[in-house]
Each structure stands twice: as structure tokens, then as C-alpha cells.
Amino acid sequence: MRAEYLIEMYFSNGLSPEDQRELEDLLNKDEKLRSEFDFQLEVRAAIRKKEHKSLKKRLRRVESKASDKSSFKWLAAAAAIIILLGLTWYFGVSSKQNAYNGLYLAHFKTYPNVVAPIERSQINESPTLMQEAFYQYEHGEYEAAYGSFQKLYDREKSEYAAFYGGVSLMANGQYADAIVQFDRVQNGDNPEFEIASKWYLALAYLKLGDKSTAIPYLKAVQNSSHALRQEAAELLKELNSN
Amino acid sequence: MDKDNYYLEKLVEGDQIVLEKIYLAYRAEFLLFAGKINSDRDVVLDVYQDSIIALYENAQSGKLTSLSSSLKTYLFSIGKFKLYKLNKEAHRFTNEPPDMSYDPTEEDNLFGRDLNTERLALVEEAFDKLGKKCRQLLRLFYYRGFDLNEIKNEMNLANKNTVKSQKSRCISHLKKLINK
Numbered sequence: 001m002r003a004e005y006l007i008e009m010y011f012s013n014g015l016s017p018e019d020q021r022e023l024e025d026l027l028n029k030d031e032k033l034r035s036e037f038d039f040q041l042e043v044r045a046a047i048r049k050k051e052h053k054s055l056k057k058r059l060r061r062v063e064s065k066a067s068d069k070s071s072f073k074w075l076a077a078a079a080a081i082i083i084l085l086g087l088t089w090y091f092g093v094s095s096k097q098n099a100y101n102g103l104y105l106a107h108f109k110t111y112p113n114v115v116a117p118i119e120r121s122q123i124n125e126s127p128t129l130m131q132e133a134f135y136q137y138e139h140g141e142y143e144a145a146y147g148s149f150q151k152l153y154d155r156e157k158s159e160y161a162a163f164y165g166g167v168s169l170m171a172n173g174q175y176a177d178a179i180v181q182f183d184r185v186q187n188g189d190n191p192e193f194e195i196a197s198k199w200y201l202a203l204a205y206l207k208l209g210d211k212s213t214a215i216p217y218l219k220a221v222q223n224s225s226h227a228l229r230q231e232a233a234e235l236l237k238e239l240n241s242n
Numbered sequence: 243m244d245k246d247n248y249y250l251e252k253l254v255e256g257d258q259i260v261l262e263k264i265y266l267a268y269r270a271e272f273l274l275f276a277g278k279i280n281s282d283r284d285v286v287l288d289v290y291q292d293s294i295i296a297l298y299e300n301a302q303s304g305k306l307t308s309l310s311s312s313l314k315t316y317l318f319s320i321g322k323f324k325l326y327k328l329n330k331e332a333h334r335f336t337n338e339p340p341d342m343s344y345d346p347t348e349e350d351n352l353f354g355r356d357l358n359t360e361r362l363a364l365v366e367e368a369f370d371k372l373g374k375k376c377r378q379l380l381r382l383f384y385y386r387g388f389d390l391n392e393i394k395n396e397m398n399l400a401n402k403n404t405v406k407s408q409k410s411r412c413i414s415h416l417k418k419l420i421n422k
Contacts, residue, residue, distance in 0.1 A: 011383060011384060011387060012383075012387045012389040012392075013303070013304045013387050014389065039413075039417070040384070040413075041357065042361065042362065042365050043369070043416065044384040044385070045357045045365075046362050046365035046366040047381055047384050047385045048299065048385060049362055049366060050366055051295075051299070051302075051385060052295055055261075056291055058258065058262070059261075059262070059291040059294060060291065062262050062265055063265075063269075063287060066266060
């Protein structure tokens with residue numbers, strides 16, 4: 001039968017446009033044929049739906065694996081590993097330095113202002129450079145303080161300017177530059193600042209990882225009558241156990 | 243293009259592992275491309291999966307026999323169409339590209355029949371109850387678009403008439419199961 005043939009052709013993708021029109025015609029004329037054809041369309045749709053469901057399930061599985069890979073969880077884990085590695089490297093590479101870093105942090109304190117205790121009322125009038133320097137020093141503005149102390153030293157060549165300039169530099173993390181300042185206070189006229197400088201020199205050398213240079217300075221402080229001698233003794237003990 | 247045609251061949255054969263490979267190969271690019279049309283990632287992924295399935299289906303049914311452009315272009319044009327269609331349905335006014343008249347996802351509603359979901363579920367259920375041979379035969383005919391000759395060869399049947407009569411028996415059995 002022609003209709004049967006055309007329907008078969010339809011489902012195997014073999015219908016030309018003219019054949020298609022012919023089929024449409026036949027279907028319009030024959031109710032029974034039409035319902036028969038409709039049923040076959042349903043069968044095809046049902047099978048497609050079935051296949052679609054199982055494929056969708058499969059692709060969803062692939063998707064969840066793919067999106068897990070790019071999920072935040074994975075990124076967080078990767079980031080954590082990278083940070084861990086970075087920290088391990090950081091602490092590993094500078095292990096020698098780091099052992100003293102702890103001691104440095106435990107013992108470093110800025111030296112108290114024993115030169116010109118600031119009174120509020122004095123600041124509001126035109127402050128002298130010294131007052132300004134100590135004001136900055138006591139307010140943690142170490143970079144500015146160093147600048148002011150440096151100016152003072154240029155003018156007066158005074159030990160306190162070099163000393164507090166050095167301490168400011170230490171507080172600002174500039175250890176090598178601080179050493180230069182403290183060296184200026186050695187063999188000078190001011191024993192307090194001279195011994196205190198030795199203390200800070202020891203700390204600076206320790207921070208830079210140079211234990212052997214630090215120790216003689218600490219010994220000198222320990223053997224002096226300066227208030228820091230006890231702490232120097234402690235630090236020496238801590239270093240000897242390293 | 244050679245690789246594309248090789249993949250197509252595999253899809254015609256029913257290689258679903260290759261389908262997964264294709265899925266992963268174009269996934270990122272599709273997400274990027276589709277993101278401009280629809281910002282909802284879940285929707286885009288859903289459309290992508292449906293497009294991949296459509297690709298497979300077209301290969302399986304014989305609708306797609308060779309590629310005139312690339313596999314990617316074919317796949318993406320299906321996806322693009324689906325996305326714009328969704329936007330239209332949601333009354334989202336987007337700038338539709340001019341070539342949207344041709345529907346590559348055409349569900350073959352040639353005779354203007356809209357197929358009822360409940361009815362389909364019924365048919366599906368009944369289909370699952372059919373015997374293995376019937377299921378295979380009907381699948382080859384309706385899903386794969388095999389003609390009588392091809393089915394005869396695939397299932398080792400005597401001749402075209404045998405195929406015809408077996409098909410007719412399966413269809414009437416299916417009808418009986420539905421009407422139960």
C-alpha cells in the first residue's frame with residue numbers, strides 16, 4: 001500500500017518534499033490512517049524520551065565531575081596547599097634567621113624617651129626639632145622620627161640623635177641602617193646610650209642572622225651596670241641553648 | 243574537520259563515551275558563549291546537555307549524516323536556538339540573530355501534532371513491558387530510522403516481509419499493553 005510505504009519512508013528519513021505532501025493528503029483523507037500514524041509518532045516520541053532520560057542522567061554525572069573540578073571546594077583546597085607550601089618554604093629557607101626572629105621579637109622594645117619628655121602644652125607652640133622628633137618617636141611615626149633625628153644629628157652630632165634614630169630604624173624594620181647609627185654611639189661620652197646601643201646592635205645582628213657578632217655585644221651589656229644587663233643575660237642563655 | 247567526522251561516525255555507532263568526551267571538550271566554551279544569552283548557569287548547563295543529546299539523537303536517527311561545518315558549530319547552533327527560544331518564552335527581549343527561522347532542534351512536529359506528556363509516559367511504560375526483540379525492532383525503526391532492509395540485516399531476519407509482519411505484531415501488542 002502506498003500509504004504504508006510513505007509512512008515507512010517518513011520514519012527512515014527518506015521522504016522527498018513531494019512525497020511528504022502526498023502523505024499529508026492521504027492522512028487528511030483517512031481518519032484511520034491518521035490515528036495509526038499518530039500512534040507511531042507517539043511510539044517514536046516515547047522511545048526518544050526514554051533515551052533522552054538515560055543520556056541526561058549520564059551527562060549530569062559527567063557534569064558533576066566536571067564542576068567539582070572547578071568548584072570552590074577544589075580551589076580552596078588547592079589554595080590551602082599552595083599557602084602551606086609557601087609557608088613551609090618561607091620558614092624552611094630562612095630557618096637560621098627565623099630561630100633568632102623569635103628571640104628578636106621577644107626582646108625588642110623601643111627605648112624610652114629619657115631625653116625630653118613631651119608635654120602636650122609644649123607641642124602646640126612652635127616645637128623644636130627635638131621635641132618634634134620625640135613626638136613622632138613616641139607616636140610610632142618611626143620613619144618621620146628617623147628623619148628628624150637625622151637632621152638633629154647633622155646639626156649637633158649628639159649621641160641621643162644617633163641612638164634614637166637607630167631605634168626608630170629598628171622599629172621600622174631597617175636593621176642594617178640602624179647598625180650604622182648605633183656604631184656612632186660607641187666610644188662616645190654617653191655610657192647609657194653606649195650600652196643601650198650595644199643591646200640594640202646585638203638585636204639587629206640577631207635579626208640579620210649573625211649570632212656570632214651579636215654575642216660579644218650582649219656580653220658587654222651583661223657585664224655593665226645598665227638596666228638592660230639582666231635581659232642581656234637571659235638572651236645569652238637563650239642563645240646558648242640554640 | 244577529520245576529527246569531527248570521526249566523532250560523528252562514533253556517535254552514529256552509538257558510542258556514548260565519545261559523547262562524554264565531546265561534552266567535556268566544549269563545555270567551558272559553551273558556558274562562556276551561552277552566558278551572554280542567559281546568565282543562569284543551571285539553565286545554560288541544562289540547555290548544553292539537551293543540545294548534546296540532540297546531537298546524539300540526530301546522529302542516531304540518521305538526520306545528521308555528515309557535517310557541513312564543524313561539530314562545534316552544529317552543536318552551538320542547537321544550543322543557541324534553544325536559549326533564544328527560552329528567552330522568548332520567558333518574554334525576555336533579547337537581540338535575536340537573524341538566522342533563527344530554521345529550527346535545528348525541530349522535533350518533527352511536521353503534522354502539527356503536539357504530544358501529550360501523560361500519554362507519552364503511558365506509552366513509555368507499556369514499551370518497557372515489551373519483549374526484548376520487539377523493543378529492539380521498534381527502536382531500530384523509530385529511533386534509529388532504519389529501513390526494512392537495514393532491520394532485516396541487523397536482526398538477521400529472513401526478508402522485508404518478515405520484518406513488516408513482526409513490526410505489526412509488536413505495534414498491536416504495544417497497543418494492547420497501553421489499553422490495559
